[in-house]
């Protein structure tokens with residue numbers, strides 16, 4: 001845990017330079033625009049601890065799997081999020097001395113992420129080894145308007161000397177992935193050019209053949225007057241630069257504006273990349289840095305209109321929730337159904353792949369309420385388009401008849417995870433995909449989606465579950481053996497309650513949707529039946545039989561659902577009785593010890609209760625919460641949010657708030673000591689859920705929004721916008737009660753504390769506390 005980020009409503013601020021925090025800050029201060037993004041690496045050289053990272057959405061490399069002991073069914077490759085050309089670099093030499101903060105005395109240092117306007121600003125004053133003092137201000141952003149472009153304004157002022165500066169803006173494609181399995185470099189150079197005012201580099205990924213052209217145009221001002229550039233081209237393999245020398249005068253600044261763009265062959269024919277790149281560079285440089293920055297602020301203002309959560313009375317909580325929302329919007333904008341939300345977004349490499357069950361279980365609710373419904377639809381279509389690969393994946397493991405097992409981790413639909421206990425066994429991810437379809441339709445009422453796409457996915461998933469269970473002659477029930485639940489601190493268990501519950505729910509829901517689609521659009525239904533050879537009577541008979549005769553572990557004494565068979569055989573020492581030196585157990589204990597312990601990594605039974613809350617009475621929820629939470633170490637970032645929502649549901653406001661703080665400031669305070677690898681982007685959607693579904697108590701009930709809000713003791717109020725079926729509501733919870741503003745032109749009704757309230761078009765009402 002760290003505590004160095006300064007508290008501010010709209011900014012993330014680091015004051016003073018601590019090299020030990022640098023990699024953490026590089027993650028926290030990351031920038032992105034859904035299409036590309038990068039860690040907050042310095043523009044000038046830095047020889048200290050750093051993790052260079054520039055990423056282009058959807059551009060990946062299938063790194064050959066490396067495992068000690070090969071198991072049949074393992075995927076051959078692991079798709080890595082690819083570190084791409086570094087376009088932010090501006091090397092500075094003062095005479096022969098390179099500016100490098102690791103070798104300077106850093107006199108002042110401030111890094112600021114302006115979330116309101118969407119840019120990163122860094123100011124420092126540093127003294128070089130030979131005593132030269134410079135002042136630098138660097139502002140940069142990844143444009144939300146031109147999502148293939150970014151820009152940097154780098155101003156350097158000599159404070160105690162008048163000597164020549166050699167300035168080298170560059171693009172460096174000679175980059176590596178820290179997590180490369182065979183220390184291989186993933187890019188080949190295709191071509192490059194240098195121009196007097198910039199240059200470009202075109203690279204191609206090995207194996208996948210993605211081509212990315214990265215270009216820069218530069219302009220320079222000295223003491224605010226344009227400088228006629230006379231640069232020297234520097235080229236080496238995978239590198240271009242435009243180097244120039246300027247005589248400086250003490251106190252007079254030099255400003256380098258670097259316009260950059262990254263274009264990928266995903267969106268253009270490779271042969272056109274250069275032309276399109278030049279067009280982009282010319283277009284943005286004509287606009288100019290200041291105009292781009294203004295556009296950026298306007299684009300973010302538009303996002304914030306719908307996305308912001310305003311918290312009065314707690315600046316730290318305000319900063320945290322905005323940070324989460326900011327990062328989510330930087331990661332995924334929802335226009336492209338080939339893209340998804342990687343757990344680290346554009347902030348790091350760890351985890352590879354871009355899509356986990358995190359998207360369906362955690363991110364979908366955020367995008368459903370804060371963005372146009374096409375954004376969530378695109379997330380669902382991403383999986384729809386990968387159905388063929390999910391069927392192939394299941395086939396590889398021995399399933400048939402069109403059964404689909406979606407990958408644990410993927411880029412393009414191919415499984416790229418390779419630990420048998422997760423790849424083959426953490427199959428609950430399949431259920432989350434079905435649940436997201438249900439959630440989307442429940443929220444939007446877009447039932448046409450079911451006939452067009454959803455049902456096909458649901459049947460394939462239900463087929464998988466129906467083959468994955470087996471009949472136990474002993475129990476005279478169906479069982480599900482050899483699985484890993486969301487709690488990855490238990491592997492290869494039998495009858496994980498969550499997985500079994502989700503499996504039978506999938507089959508029930510599939511049957512409901514079969515009936516719906518058949519009635520609503522019999523022609524489409526018939527076409528689907530033919531396309532996938534669905535033997536309705538026979539297959540649904542099996543689904544029904546499994547639903548009726550499934551075994552779920554239960555402990556009658558404590559009246560709780562059992563996480564899996566045998567869970568109570570474990571030594572039951574609660575987390576509160578674990579010595580602090582043993583935490584986090586995933587860093588302090590052997591895997592063997594973890595597996596034999598009763599400790600739970602993240603919500604497992606409670607994840608199921610969260611999904612299917614309306615099936616359980618409050619006492620059942622309470623008993624299970626009181627049993628499982630004290631055994632949960634919350635070592636996955638996805639854990640606290642589910643607990644916050646359930647604690648809120650149970651009326652335990654203090655605990656709900658405690659869990660909220662833990663999820664909201666997870667990265668800002670480096671709670672799990674791992675933010676240096678990247679931010680926990682997908683769990684940020686969970687933070688949003690903690691506020692909206694936790695403190696706001698928002699649910700969709702029978703096609704209506706329902707709220708059961710409470711105000712955390714420390715807050716004066718909180719408010720947020722929700723988009724729902726064509727209406728936009730602003731909800732404000734304060735000591736006075738719950739104010740609902742209807743910002744749209746149609747009347748709507750919502751439930752507040754279970755009572756229906758009708759709000760006229762463009763009107764508001766207050767439900768008093």
Ligand code: BGC
Pocket residue numbers: 343351356357358486488601602636637638682
């Ligand atoms: C969690 C998974 C999650 C993954 C990516 C793991 O630590 O246990 O549930 O899908 O991280 O966020």
